[in-house]
Amino acid sequence: MADFFAIEQESPMITDAAELERLDQKSQFHPFTSIADLAKEGPTVMTSGQGVRVRDAHGRDYLDGMAGLWCVNLGYGRTEITEAITRQSERLSFFHTFNGMTSDVVAECADALLKRAPVPMSRVFFGASGSDANETQLKLIWYYNNLRGKPEKKKIIARWNSYHGSGVATASLTGLPGMHNYFDLPKGPILHVSAPYYYRDAPEGMSERDFSRKLARELEEVIEREGADTIAAFFAEAVMGAGGLIPPPEGYFDEISAILKKHDILLVADEVVSGFGRLGTYWGSQTYGYEPDLITSAKGVTSGYFPMSVCFISPKVWDVIEGAAAQTGIFGHGYTYSAHPVGAAAALAALKLIDELEVVKNVADVGPHLMNGLRDRLGQHPHVGDIRGQGLMVGIELAKDRATKEGFPPANRTGREVLKAAAKRGLITRALGDTLVFAPPLVINRAEVDELVDKFALAVGDVLG
Ligand SMILES: Cc1ncc(COP(=O)(O)O)c(C=O)c1O
Structure with missing residues (x-):
């Protein structure tokens, strides 16, 4: 694989993070984005990727738990492609x-x-x-x-x-x-x-x-x-x-x-x-x-x-x-x-x-490993209602009351808070209401899955104790 993190250094394009955020914010109409949130928080500008990780314009690295939009199945920086x-x-x-x-x-x-x-x-x-x-x-x-x-x-x-x-x-x-x-x-x-x-x-x-x-x-x-x-x-x-x-x-x-x-x-x-x-x-x-x-x-x-x-x-x-x-x-x-x-x-x-790369076989191995890891760490958490999925497609539904399955008030945007906490810890997830989702690259290995689970469990703790 090419070292895309190194290639980034040679890029002739604008590299100043604040400038990139400003340019994007004033010129791009983003799909599936709250205009109000974007106005308040600005965009996250990604600049390079390698394996299961991406890097933003500030030089922060993230484990991409969503493979972009469930698509970068073979990971970033694959020179064969x-x-x-x-x-x-x-x-x-x-x-x-x-x-x-x-x-x-x-x-x-x-x-x-x-x-x-x-x-x-x-x-x-x-x-x-x-x-x-x-x-x-x-x-x-x-x-x-x-x-x-x-x-x-x-x-x-x-x-x-x-x-x-x-x-x-x-x-x-x-x-x-x-x-x-x-x-x-x-x-x-x-x-x-x-x-x-x-x-x-x-x-x-x-x-x-x-x-x-x-x-x-x-x-x-x-x-x-x-x-x-x-x-x-x-x-x-x-x-x-x-x-x-x-x-x-x-x-x-x-x-x-x-x-x-x-x-x-x-x-x-x-x-x-x-x-x-x-x-x-x-x-x-x-x-x-x-x-x-x-x-x-x-x-x-x-x-x-x-x-x-x-x-x-x-x-x-x-x-x-x-x-x-x-x-x-x-x-x-x-x-x-x-x-x-x-x-x-x-x-x-x-x-x-x-x-x-026997990707399908890898998913059959690391998929259950991800599910088990999430259930071990969060299965008994008072605000985790359900952990479900198949292969490398997993969702964690939060609940205010685990026993009655009552959700958090939508206005709290609890899922989004967890997503933001995960990002601070260097992990990308996606919040579908109060269901947090993972669909990482299919080439993810067990150690990376463990890292994902650890970062996510900590992020849930940051928001929900
Ligand atoms: C199941 C399913 N069908 C269709 C689409 C639409 O694909 P696209 O965004 O490439 O138009 C998506 C996108 O996420 C999807 O998840």
Whole structure:
């Protein structure tokens, strides 16, 4: 790996921390940021990264417990990827895939991806973000049902607390009211059913399996109420990420999949976070044993080194689309940056590293180590209500009263206080309300996991005693 901390010293750019903070604050409109908080506290400016760590403009180092935004799965400073990007930029910096065009590296990348699919898939469709990939899926679903003579079958079911992106359709699909309010969303034929939030929503004493059955009954009631001939697809993350780190209760996907099959409803696996090893299997669907008809992936495919998304399309959907091609003519969908050759080179390098470094095996080892470490240190803490997750996707939900599960008043912003305390101790986490989340690079080792747990436990103590 290159020493990116050293490269930073040679950078010709502005290095004065206060100046960088000032420039950013007066010029950038930040995504998913409170304008009021930013005005008060200013931005945190990162300047370099190496392995599982990043450094800010003040020279402070942090263990990045979030792998950026759950994406830098192979860690920072991976020269295998940066050199592949450099070589490709020099050789062929761009070419497109419209009108049957492509590039060598893209052809190879598409094949490499299909070979890694969890179930047989016919084609991959490239984009540049998880949001645009889910937009593609929605359009494909509607296209597919029109072509197979079911134009009424259009409604999409997603879950409350889900996150599927930030576009008009994908934010509508997302089950987070904070992304709907003031934006005139949701739009379109979208329905939401309950999240599989066992800790908060399961009736007292109900087993996980029974809670899964309860949710399946709710889904079936919605389908029957609306009419199965009007429902096209169900979108699901394997473990809900941005909506509160919610893993499915036991048997959830068995129950749901059976209902979807019965009613001829497509299952779209949103594997934007869970794909490429995060849960300790290559795909989240393999952890829970379900078979998607469509898969959305992004983030880990290039380990965040280049914006790229990949939709996987099953034979069931592809055969209909291909079969109608003489009638439909040009497939009227795509992006300038669909299948960017530099992204494809980054993806090929990342896929190779995932195999060579045995990243999935590492997650299967350090994931439980992280969970055990958190439970040992914080499992009995009076203000830790729940510690949950799978692989390297873990959430710690705080509670004012551990016994009754009563939360802290939202105005206290307790989760955010813990996040700030962790940052002071050199650890990056993310606060989803009062659930603190970790999704570190998948190459993290046991010693680094121990450091993460230690810093986090101290930060919880700083705020909550
Ligand atoms: C499950 C899931 N789907 C889709 C997206 C959207 O991806 P992007 O931010 O690349 O548009 C995200 C982003 O975090 C995600 O977590």
